[in-house]
Amino acid sequence: MTKQLKADIALLLVTVGWGASFILTKNSLSELQSYNFLALRFIFAFFISAVIYYKKIIAIDKFTLKYGTLLGLLLFATYAFQTVGINYTTASKSAFITGFSVILVPIFSAIIARKLPNLLTVISVALAFSGLALITLNQDVDGLNIGDIYTGVCAVFFAIYIILVGKFTVKAESIAFAIVQIGVVGFLSLIVSLAIETPTVPVSLPVWINLAILSLVCTSGAYIVQNVAQKYTSATHTALIYTCEPVFAAIFAYLAVGEVLGVKGSMGAVLIVVGMLLIELDIPKLLYKKTHP
Numbered sequence: 001m002t003k004q005l006k007a008d009i010a011l012l013l014v015t016v017g018w019g020a021s022f023i024l025t026k027n028s029l030s031e032l033q034s035y036n037f038l039a040l041r042f043i044f045a046f047f048i049s050a051v052i053y054y055k056k057i058i059a060i061d062k063f064t065l066k067y068g069t070l071l072g073l074l075l076f077a078t079y080a081f082q083t084v085g086i087n088y089t090t091a092s093k094s095a096f097i098t099g100f101s102v103i104l105v106p107i108f109s110a111i112i113a114r115k116l117p118n119l120l121t122v123i124s125v126a127l128a129f130s131g132l133a134l135i136t137l138n139q140d141v142d143g144l145n146i147g148d149i150y151t152g153v154c155a156v157f158f159a160i161y162i163i164l165v166g167k168f169t170v171k172a173e174s175i176a177f178a179i180v181q182i183g184v185v186g187f188l189s190l191i192v193s194l195a196i197e198t199p200t201v202p203v204s205l206p207v208w209i210n211l212a213i214l215s216l217v218c219t220s221g222a223y224i225v226q227n228v229a230q231k232y233t234s235a236t237h238t239a240l241i242y243t244c245e246p247v248f249a250a251i252f253a254y255l256a257v258g259e260v261l262g263v264k265g266s267m268g269a270v271l272i273v274v275g276m277l278l279i280e281l282d283i284p285k286l287l288y289k290k291t292h293p
Helices: 002-030 034-052 054-060 062-084 091-098 103-113 121-138 146-168 173-194 205-229 235-241 247-259 262-281 284-290
Strands: none
Touching: 002 205, 002 235, 034 054, 034 062, 034 173, 034 205, 054 173, 062 091, 062 146, 062 173, 091 146, 091 284, 103 121, 103 146, 103 235, 121 235, 121 247, 121 262, 173 205, 205 235, 205 262, 235 262, 247 262
């Protein structure tokens, strides 16, 4: 098994965690306001990570600290614009527009490298994006509104974030790099929460359990794994793998509350998986090898 395949499998596990996070987040927001929730989630994740990896934090270098802070700002901007945007648009449109990053990543990467993406990448991205549309969009989609624009900005920031993680994590100490990003998001979320909300702490045990899982698994674990894994795989691979997030979200929604994906959603899930496998396994190359031994 190649390092890239191991990295891609690790990123797929990240999407499993993020897929589960939708149910946990929804339940947590019943007691907490948006930025209050983000602050608790990321601050807890930061302190947990910093305690576990304290030696890496103590020995952090200037490069890791500088660019970790920059990417933390980008990651916070992603969450901030998505959080504001969802107040003015539907959840389905928000999920779809956020997923637009799967198209933006290869476009931005091509502009930076001054090289067009290959045909296999274009087909894989098209399949995955079509699948995302089938899963997330319903028949009630209306015209563009301010919430859609905010969410579009979120997608741009997330695409840039994925590309820059791949660029900088090669030189940075990946674990400390991720922890700095988590800390920046938590700190900025706390500032915004104090400015526009009335921060509180959860009163029920289930919400504390949700926060613990979200902090430890879906934030600390997920972002550390992403920053380490992207040393060995491309930004386009990462974006394609992340389109599986709504697939896993639908699976967990079915297991938790009995929500059914439906025929259209199931077709979308199949397209996403096919698009990912097409580029992951490089099927044309495999077929060529079989016919030209």
